[in-house]
Amino acid sequence: MLKVHHLVQSQSQRIVWLCEELEIPYDLVIHGRDPVTNLPAGDLKAVHPLGLAPIIEDGVLVLSESGAIVEYLLDRHDQECLRPSPDHPDRAEFLHWFHFANANLQSGFGRVMFFDRAGVPRDNPVHAMLRARLAASLEYMDVRLAGVPYLAGETFTAADIMTAVTLATMRAHFAVNLSPYGGIRAWLHRNAARPAYRRALERGDSGFEPVLD
Amino acid sequence: MLKVHHLVQSQSQRIVWLCEELEIPYDLVIHGRDPVTNLPAGDLKAVHPLGLAPIIEDGVLVLSESGAIVEYLLDRHDQECLRPSPDHPDRAEFLHWFHFANANLQSGFGRVMFFDRAGVPRDNPVHAMLRARLAASLEYMDVRLAGVPYLAGETFTAADIMTAVTLATMRAHFAVNLSPYGGIRAWLHRNAARPAYRRALERGDSGFEPVLD
Secondary structure: OEEEEEEOOOOOHHHHHHHHHHOOOEEEEEEOEOOOOOOEOOOHHHOOOOOOOOEEEEOOEEEEOHHHHHHHHHHHHOOOOOOOOOOOOOHHHHHHHHHHHHHHHHHHHHHHHHHHHOOOOOOOHHHHHHHHHHHHHHHHHHHHHHHOOEOOEOOOOHHHHHHHHHHHOHHHHOOOOOOOOHHHHHHHHHHHOOHHHHHHHHHHOOOOOOOOO | OEEEEEEOOOOOHHHHHHHHHHOOOEEEEEEOEOOOOOOEOOOHHHOOOOOOOOEEEEOOEEEEOHHHHHHHHHHHHOOOOOOOOOOOOOHHHHHHHHHHHHHHHHHHHHHHHHHHHOOOOOOOHHHHHHHHHHHHHHHHHHHHHHHOOEOOEOOOOHHHHHHHHHHHOHHHHOOOOOOOOHHHHHHHHHHHOOHHHHHHHHHHOOOOOOOOO
């Protein structure tokens, strides 16, 4: 049986959600956070040397990196076309947004969060530039989502899972206002209404309310 | 004819290198940097709304995000098995390192670089924590590369292209010492000796010497 290591309110929600979408049977191991520091309470290094959630165990394989785990599971269980194949008309858009999730959006959020945590004044020019870049990324997403219901096009894909968790879950740790971005907010609500997403939250993050507005 | 927009000494070297490895014919558009600020001199937003290199144009398609472009080109031209297929024994390791490149290594380097640029003292606890995380990532890579010649295993793949450019090119903008990491350094030299890499440098970054030690 697939084992999924999940750190509450983290990127690893992507894996729990994907398992629920594809109805993959899995054992869930929930790792909590220290109530004061918000850091992982246990030692994930006992599971994988990087010590970062998510991690899966599948037989002898121990695999980390959310993008890699998503692709590994899609290799085996993608009966829903959550990763359009190379000949699919949405393939290029899918690839773009799937990689955008970590390479641009998640890392952009992370930089602003760490600058704030380090106490860098918001008028520091580098801090201001990083916030402007993040705003440009959100504006770019918003334009896309004003025209199509999901990032890759007409249908829900793993690119939505990758990005929506950053915005609906990780944003609880940040302070970024999405009120200017009606397209993103409508899409977040569309994703959050999916039964698989509700089941994933109930199982892995009971009591947590996603940040949709 | 495929058109590749390349910003000198940047992540977009990944695309030039991949085209050379797979012998894909391409037109190269080289974008320079401002000699004082080191920022892109021209306006890449005229090509793609995100304004970030790399960008490719293939017929009517305009695509950005290095990971997405690599996958798009592999979909069409991967006669060298640079992306092991789902049934290949190296598949899981390939996926792990391919995603690690941007989600962990490149973003980890970027955070430290921006903290330095913003003038955050190196003894700031968040700055120290981010440097410790980057060191842990390098240590983790080094352990892997002490045991296998390439990240996915016995053969060179696109995961090596993604990570080696971060370490051999982007590191010119940072100040990270790789002397403790003999496995990484030997692997960087192995990659840099590839004829396709030398051709890519000559064509896109003439005069630039990669940082291998």
